[in-house]
Amino acid sequence: MNLARRIALIGGAAALASGFAVALPSEPAEAHGGFTFPATRTYACYKDGIEGGSGGSLNPQNPMCQQALAENSYGFWNWFGNLISDAGGRHREIIPDGKLCGPTEQFDAFNAPGDWPATEVQSGDTVTFEHNAWAAHPGTFTQYITKDGWDPSQPLGWDDLEPAPFDEVTNPPKRSGGVEGAEYYWDATLPDKSGRHVIYSIWQRSDSPEAFYNCSDVIFGGDGGDNGNEDDTQAPTAPGAPTADSVSGDAVDLSWAASSDNEGVTRYEVRDAATGETVATTSGATSATVGSLDPETDYSFNVVALDAAGNASDASPAVSVTTDSADNTSGACTVDFTIANEWSGGYSANVELTNDSDSALSSWTVDWEFSDGATVTNAWSADVEQHEAHVMASNAGWNGSVPAGGSVSFGFNAETTGSAAAPEEFHLDGSPCSTA
Template sequence: MNLARRITLIGGAAVLASGFAVALPAEPAAAHGGFTFPATRTYACYQDGLEGGNGGSLNPQNPMCQEALEYSSYPFWNWFGNLISDAGDRHREIIPNGKLCGPTEEFDAFNRPGDWPATQVQSGDTVTFEHNAWARHPGTFTQYITKDGWDPSQPLGWDDLEPAPFDEVTDPPLREGGVEGAEYYWQATLPEKSGRHVIYSIWERSDSPEAFYNCSDVVFDGSGGGGGEDDTQAPTAPGAPSAGAVTDGSAELSWGAASDDVGVTGYEVHDAATGEVVATTSGGTSATVSGLQAETSYSFYVVALDAAGNASSPSPEVSVTTGSGGSGGGPAECTVDYSIANEWSGGYTANVSMTNEGDSALQDWSVAWDFADGSTVTNGWSAQFAQEGTRVTASNTDWNGDVAAGASVSFGFNAENGGSAAEPTAFEVNGETCTAS
């Protein structure tokens, strides 16, 4: 399995003689989200366990991950559920020093100091943060970094963090096709640091008192670290790219991460016909190529770069054909998947996914349905909502209005009602009847 990023097992690796064999649960015990870049401790250990395992078993090679698995397999399979449900902006009040990385008993093993798997980053770089969205919630992501001179041999405390966050974003955009499915993403500039640090993240929901906590171990290479003039080894070739949403003028591409003896610092997407660089990233493994011509075939490949400027061999090529550039008006066929994600007394959370089953791209979409249970939408995400009586219409935002043929778009909302939630059975997309799955 390809990692979302190059995660270095800095603590060393000792293969367990007997190994761990842990059965994958039928479904996650809780589903919310966590960073895949920079990888949280729980996600990095989950990936390490799968890489060392066989047939879905967990056999981590990093010693810290091994100890955590001996304590419990729960936070491995539930790496996206490190939360306190009633935090209510009381983070420093309810989480004691030494428990920041795992504030509940299930995740306590991840508070231990040691050489956890770490993501290699460059000081001062602007990177794309990627946070998996197992369940979509409105709210604010706040990121802190450890101070210079903090003691990594001790459990993380509040005073180990810089007093002000270096990054904060509210309701960032959401996209499909991340390394673990749908993900929030945004640009962030890393602070000027060197060596090993911890990025501490708090995701505080705006629709409930629930908050999520994650530690991402990183190693800053400074202005190149070991990747200066003496670094002559190029990264490995990136994995084969795949195409996500393709419109009349753009194509979303993603690919498997390359690896390097020091660290991959970015990727270039090239037009295979001309060799021209058409998109770049500063560590991310996805990019959108824009400025394309409608109804035209293109081929692209990806090259990885390191801090010394060494370039990898090109990845395999991916071919795409852009859409016709029509004005939309309703796909020939479509499918809507509507599901109740969470339910409580007097309300619930619902997730909706609409798939364009037609032969051409859909632009400026709307999905409409009628509530049969007296529900009222209170807030939502990844769509604009309007309700008149029982009739609800969700329409695209300014960043997800194009849905390529065969592609999907997802959104969600919270609603109030006076009883049990009932899933609608009939939907319309741009005024056309659409199949409910």
């Protein structure tokens, strides 16, 4: 059986000394991934809440997002975890009509019909789908679109979808530098539609019965009242020439002067100037990190701006960089994993994360995979989730801020049937870390 655990936060290391135990709910782990373009309903509301709030609080401005938050904040902080752990391809059998967008209780608020935040798209365009990859899994992504004449005033049902998917991809490529860290990406041609629709996506893992579900609200052709700009044919101006602010053996930090547009720039794409491949995206920010590069290699990058109508600017002038030696890779973070105590059937471990970048962190998530068959039983100074061998540790409410050059520590107890072993690789928000 595919087991998943969410480990509740323990307020400090004193809990370990007192033998504090945490009961594990029988709910599935919340993390693995979701669409950032076109934004899934949960991600769109999370972004709306963060942008409208302050100090990490949620204050969405969209009325549907406000309603969802009032019912349950779970789907905001865990926007990437809309899943059924034992689906096994039985999607139409186990998900009833009206529950497609939120098939479990934690996400039920996102089934309500209404004017959710929508992504502006153009009928027939070829776009790059971007799906956050908190945890990498092999599997197939299948995308459906609502039928012409569907009723958006009613919760989404299976008969509201076109019978055949308009897009399907198995094991798409993955890259770093997405708007929320590592992401899957692939090109898809949008169907011939107009007005408001829902793109319904199912991600079925091939190594597990677990499946993930996304409802992405879209508006084709600018139809949609205040959200529409169907007459917008003016492309943004070209961004300024990017500059390389920091170069390591496997990554480069780029920044550039903003574009201007009559309606507003919605995102930037950093592209490999030689191949045209998009290697990083931002949702309006004028800086990005391009990762997964080869040491001591020449690269050239430019930037393209896009608006809500899909108009793309001319490419910026290119910047050429040469990555550093292999001894200077993964320079954004360092993880020091220490087995503090070991006993028959278990151990305790301390983890120190150091922010090696030039910018402060406002939040963090460190993930790794156990090689020793361990199962986390309780943790302190972090919110820990485990799914099979994969573990994700996110900051508590009080230790998300880590200055440049600063460190933060957390720890956990684990059960294991063999000897304790330190994980070989760690990632910070999807990007690899060095190990101490």
